[in-house]
Amino acid sequence: MTIYTKNQEAIAKKIQPETKLSNWMDWKWHVRHAIKTISEFERLSGITFSQKEKKQLQKTIDHFPLSITPYYFSLIDRENYQNDPVFRQAFADTRELYNSKSEMTDPLAEDHDSPVPLITHRYPDRVLFLVSNVCAMYCRHCTRKRKVGDIDNIPTRKQIREGLDYIRNTPQVRDVLLSGGDPLLLSDDYLDWILTELRAIPHVQVIRIGTRTPVVLPYRITNDLVKMLKKHHPIWINTHFNHVRELTASSKRALAMLADAGIPLGNQSVLLAEVNDCPRIIKELVHKLVANRVRPYYLYQCDLSKGLSHFRTPVGKGIEIIESLIGHTSGFAIPTYVIDAPGGGGKIPVMPNYLISWNTNKVILRNYEGVITSYQEPENYKKTFCDRGCTNCNLELDLREGNEINTIGIEKLLADYDETISLIPARNERLKRRERTKNE
Numbered sequence: 001m002t003i004y005t006k007n008q009e010a011i012a013k014k015i016q017p018e019t020k021l022s023n024w025m026d027w028k029w030h031v032r033h034a035i036k037t038i039s040e041f042e043r044l045s046g047i048t049f050s051q052k053e054k055k056q057l058q059k060t061i062d063h064f065p066l067s068i069t070p071y072y073f074s075l076i077d078r079e080n081y082q083n084d085p086v087f088r089q090a091f092a093d094t095r096e097l098y099n100s101k102s103e104m105t106d107p108l109a110e111d112h113d114s115p116v117p118l119i120t121h122r123y124p125d126r127v128l129f130l131v132s133n134v135c136a137m138y139c140r141h142c143t144r145k146r147k148v149g150d151i152d153n154i155p156t157r158k159q160i161r162e163g164l165d166y167i168r169n170t171p172q173v174r175d176v177l178l179s180g181g182d183p184l185l186l187s188d189d190y191l192d193w194i195l196t197e198l199r200a201i202p203h204v205q206v207i208r209i210g211t212r213t214p215v216v217l218p219y220r221i222t223n224d225l226v227k228m229l230k231k232h233h234p235i236w237i238n239t240h241f242n243h244v245r246e247l248t249a250s251s252k253r254a255l256a257m258l259a260d261a262g263i264p265l266g267n268q269s270v271l272l273a274e275v276n277d278c279p280r281i282i283k284e285l286v287h288k289l290v291a292n293r294v295r296p297y298y299l300y301q302c303d304l305s306k307g308l309s310h311f312r313t314p315v316g317k318g319i320e321i322i323e324s325l326i327g328h329t330s331g332f333a334i335p336t337y338v339i340d341a342p343g344g345g346g347k348i349p350v351m352p353n354y355l356i357s358w359n360t361n362k363v364i365l366r367n368y369e370g371v372i373t374s375y376q377e378p379e380n381y382k383k384t385f386c387d388r389g390c391t392n393c394n395l396e397l398d399l400r401e402g403n404e405i406n407t408i409g410i411e412k413l414l415a416d417y418d419e420t421i422s423l424i425p426a427r428n429e430r431l432k433r434r435e436r437t438k439n440e
């Protein structure tokens with residue numbers, strides 16, 4: 001099937017005059033010919049920058065590398081590039097050099113929660129495994145800007161073995177999230193090896209892959225790749241579409257191949273100023289995604305990484321977007337809006353408020369239309385006291401399935417079998433004062 005356009009044909013010829021058009025469908029060709037310099041961008045786009053702009057742009061990409069696949073480049077609207085969401089995500093902006101006080105190189109403290117290189121173990125039962133540090137395209141809004149594209153930091157086979165050992169020796173881990181960089185920039189064989197090793201670990205129930213290739217390099221999704229992935233089910237894939245303009249014939253084809261291979265697909269968008277900070281754009285995006293069998297999973301508030309300040313929106317914008325979705329469209333088309341807590345607290349969902357008030361008999365709710373309604377609490381609810389003994393309980397939990405080791409956080413406060421009555425920050429001044437008085 002030929003799915004390239006006239007525009008793409010012209011770009012291919014400009015990049016390599018003797019090129020065969022079938023090269024356009026070859027993902028390695030796109031990696032080899034990724035646009036990495038300002039002058040190559042100028043040559044291919046016909047857009048020119050002043051000497052002064054060029055100097056500033058060069059400084060920016062010395063800091064955060066530039067790499068745009070010819071495919072993703074072909075989606076840029078060159079007539080109106082300044083306002084183009086594809087251009088903004090792909091091409092350097094001198095505002096990336098601006099440092100605001102609140103920004104950090106590792107805002108999510110991924111390095112602190114890292115027991116071995118490449119692994120971030122933040123949640124009780126799942127880990128992030130950064131198996132690759134290259135991407136086909138370097139998103140200008142990448143939260144791991146400090147890491148991706150750094151040639152001194154390419155994960156070695158030895159480090160990957162160490163990561164696998166950690167997972168093997170940590171039985172709580174039932175979900176492994178391969179990320180990077182982009183894991184699908186690894187070769188089929190190398191990825192096959194990692195997946196085979198993970199599959200051999202009995203407690204690993206699911207493996208997830210985070211990849212932006214369906215968006216920036218859809219030709220990476222080949223028959224050989226899906227055939228290989230299928231061997232390792234259950235595999236889940238999350239991709240990263242931010243704008244409807246990215247759902248092209250090529251990317252739809254890639255998504256269909258993955259879905260046909262029985263891989264559940266999710267999408268993680270980032271809310272970006274001047275790219276997709278609009279309820280209508282996001283609604284259109286989620287509709288197109290579900291029409292292509294992709295479930296909108298998260299909408300991320302932009303992180304506090306260095307160089308991203310011009311992409312950040314107020315949290316209110318995200319809430320406004322979710323308000324425009326809940327009730328207005330299919331439940332499964334609505335992503336969870338999350339803020340990844342600076343300092344490493346993990347993802348925190350944020351929502352408009354629907355629960356307005358309550359007393360012991362009723363709760364008062366409002367719906368998406370503004371209708372205010374009340375829900376009567378049950379009159380004869382039998383309160384049960386849970387001691388986690390389970391054998392005396394009539395709920396018939398198979399004990400082999402209730403395998404958490406201990407409760408954490410708010411769940412602890414809610415539990416009957418735990419005597420904790422409050423959670424107190426480690427460095428609480430009031431309690432330190434108490435200690436001091438006691439010691440005097």
Ligand SMILES: *Cc1c(COP(=O)(O)O)cnc(C)c1O
Nearest residue numbers: 120121122123126127128177347
């Ligand atoms: C996002 C993330 C996960 C996965 O979180 P889910 O909510 O299960 O998708 C795991 N580990 C880290 C460090 C993460 O940032």
Ligand code: SF4
Nearest residue numbers: 135138139142181212
């Ligand atoms: S694909 Fe992901 S990891 Fe790679 S540059 Fe984009 S946001 Fe960063």
